[in-house]
Amino acid sequence: MVASPAPMGRRARVVGASVIETSDDDEKAGDDALLAQAGAGDQRAFRTLVARHLSRVLSLARRMTGNVAEAEDVAQEAFLRAWQKAAVWHAGEARFSTWLYRVVVNLCLDRRRRKPTTPLEAAGDPLDPAPSVELRLVEDQRTRIVAVALAALPDRQRAALVLSYYEELSNAAAAEILGVSVSALESLLVRARKALRAELERHRFAVLD
């Protein structure tokens, strides 16, 4: 099984009024520097770190918990831990984003274990306006069905799918976050997609070409 680097070598991120493009190496070096400053008590440096990663953390937590409010609580808790960790962070040992996503996934799973019947919410904003109200309602319903199907997946299958498909992490990065081999990650992904297809078809959601 072959591990791959990130499919995208560069990322664009909005920080304030600027769009900042970074490569993975730049990002890692930047994160380490910001963490070092935050570890010395520089809250402004920490805000920059938060701005870099918050959207992805929220996106990950939303999909893992299926609940906007819980996702926001998870994000807050994860970054507070990052602040506490900053003073003892050893640059070069691990990538900060990998550590952060692992904390987020763990926190989400803890919440799911404590509240197994988390209420489901629509998967974000409505689709683009449709020509008719009826069509928009049908499309919103289909969106909700997908969200329901995702939430019904076993926890680690959902985590694998969210990290790989929605967060677009490389298989190596996703596997590292989950603490599994690339082979095991692929097995989770195969089962997740198969289960998802079955759940969608159960809702008579035609998975068309």
Place this chain on the structure above:
Amino acid sequence: MTQPMTPKRVEAILAAYGSDPRRWPDAERAAALALLVRSADGHARADAARGLDAALDRARADVPAAAAARVAARIDRSVAAARVAGWDVPDVRWGAFLWNATAATWPRAAALVGIAMLGIVVGLSSAPPTAATDQAFDGSVGASDTALLGGFTSWSE
């Protein structure tokens, strides 16, 4: 050493990663595509995977900027509160924190506090501050950054 690409491996890649080659493992992408274009069965499997990808894309939604800003503000406040409480310094001992805060104003009271804190410090000194903070913070063992180094907590499907 990379294994030669096989139809079975192409099928496994489609089943795991979907139809978009950008999501396929980098080192296998070109070989998998080359095999796929020559395979009628591969085309059918790719079409099926594409259908599921389209369904997954329905649940794709960006985080609204207002939500991100709101959460960023909450994080800012919680970090500021943590700084006041002295939780941001990993080696801080509560005794030392209270001692410094008290001794400057009430030296006699500081002496009494110091005696009391000595007992607390002895009790706390056996646990690493980070682990204690994590456990105190969320009450669950394992849902902490230390899980990164020691492997994941046990999963259940």
